[in-house]
Amino acid sequence: MFDVHSKESHGYSLEVLADILSQSKSTIESRVRKGELSLIKGSNLIPHSQVAHHPEIASIVASKWDQELGIKPARTYNLVELFAGGGGLALGMEQAGLNSIFLNEMDRHACATLRHNRPEWNVVEGDIAKINFSEIREEVDVLTGGFPCQAFSYAGKGLGFEDTRGTLFYEMAKAINELKPKVFLAENVRALLTHEGGKTLNTIRKVIDELGYDLVEPKVVKAIFYKVPQKRERLILVGIRKDLSQDVTFHWPSPYKKIMTLKDAFLKGELFNSDVPLSEGQQYPQHKREIMEQVPEGGYWRDLPDDLQREYMKGSYHLGGGKTGMARRLSMSEPSLTLTTSPAQKQTERCHPRETRPLQVREYARIQTFPDNWEFQGPLSAAYRQIGNAVPVNMAAALGRSLVRLLNDIENIKIAQS
Incomplete structure (x- = not known):
């Protein structure tokens, strides 16, 4: 740190x-x-x-992080979340003071996790395309979710709302169109910026405009700036309903005043009040373990003896590029590399800094700033997948406070006009 x-x-x-x-x-x-x-x-x-x-x-x-921690909702603001996964975004939004009234997720293990940890949440399991959002009777202040990045079919289309049918972005846009939230927040991979030469994002911009929302200029948000010990980047899209957007400004959250490292994730300190508890985790086969034993803390395949480099990398040994994720051992003095859905994939190895094994579930969860009492349901592979796909909780909470600040500004204008 x-x-x-x-x-x-x-x-x-x-x-x-x-x-x-x-x-x-x-x-x-x-x-x-x-x-x-x-x-x-x-x-x-x-x-x-x-x-x-x-x-x-x-x-x-x-940094104005400490001041922004004091942002509280002026009244109860209702949140609908789509593609909720294992709960990273929803938990961060809860910490910011937003009230979840509806969460949709297709994966049954992720739904079990949400229900186990928050029995009071209305978790609706199933295909988003089959959900009738008009059944939500409450006023929706915020809609959030991370739709997967998918290609649109561009042949001879003007690419408005109806032309994006068949994609999960369309399903999120349909929910926005039906629920008319004051503001929405969508998160995605950084690659959406350049996907299909930028055409995908331009289509999304057009659809958001067509739905009656002004899009705040999209921003790539780096988790290390938001009290998260991980080098994760996400593209964040924020839309404000046009009847409200002229009078308010969305303020991106301030960065935290420190950069957190794996040491902060695994040991008692500012992030957690105890050392990381033991938990289940994948294991290396014996021979792979023998190879990984020789990788120093913070090192990767190029730190192996040449004969082991050739054996481990096989044909990739002669190809260009660093391939820095291969045979990678993390460092306690740095933030973690971005977590994937498995800690022992050859291309994206996430070996413990000081023990020769893949990261365990609770270590994975701490790197995503889940509290230790947030329990993941399903088999080991499902737990890794839920954590690896999540929005880091502390980053989500910072974004949530920015949404609350915006909603408070909208509320104050309404009061002033009444």
Whole structure:
């Protein structure tokens, strides 16, 4: 963890600085070799003074996180969530003070998780295409969800709302059209920005406009800035109903004042009040374990002896590219790489920093900032899948507070006009 407000922490490690600035570690190392940056004597830390001019660093120093924690709903705001998964987004929205009245999810194990942890939530299991949203009688203030990124069929189409039929975006748009929430938030993979050369996002923009919403300029949100020990990025889309949007502004959440690392996830401290509990987890086959034993903390396949590199990588050994996820052991002093739906996939290995095994379920959950009492239902593979697909809870809560702030502003205007 690096705290810019602490006198003892007066520098950034090369790895953490690279994450903050969205540069590779090799780029930072190159800047050090060229003399653009220098290390604090006897350490591998870049002094704060050398990088304070970067906007990302300045925003951490000027963080308003603590003030934003004080944002509370002016009244009860009702939330409908689609594609709810294992509950990361819904839990964050709950922490922000929003009231979930309807959650839809198709995966039965994820639905079991939601019901187990929040028996009072109205969890509707099944295909979103078969749900009649007109049955929701309450006023809906917010609609949230993460629709999968899918290609549209572009041949000879104007690509309005009806032309996106057959996609899960269409189903989310249909729900927005029926429920008319004041605001919606959709999250997606960063790749949506450039999907089909940008045509997919342009179609989504057109449909949102057609539905009667103004789209806030989409933003790629990096989890490490929101008290999450993970290098996860998500594209966030926020739409405000046009009859309200002219009078209010959506404010993106401020970054947290520290960058959290795996040490913060696994050991008692600021993120959690105890060390990570033991839990079930995948195991390596004996031979793979013997190979992974030789990867140092923070290392990957290129840190193996050449004969093991060739054996492990097979044909990929001769191909270009770093393939830095292969035979990857995480580091306690860095945020985790983005979690996937399994910690022991060859392309996206997530080995424990100091023990030679894949990350366990509770370790996975902590990296996504789920509380330890949030219990995942279903077999081991289902638990990993629910966690790996989730929106990090702390990031969701920060976005939720921004939504509450917006709704409060709308409420204040209504009161002033009445």
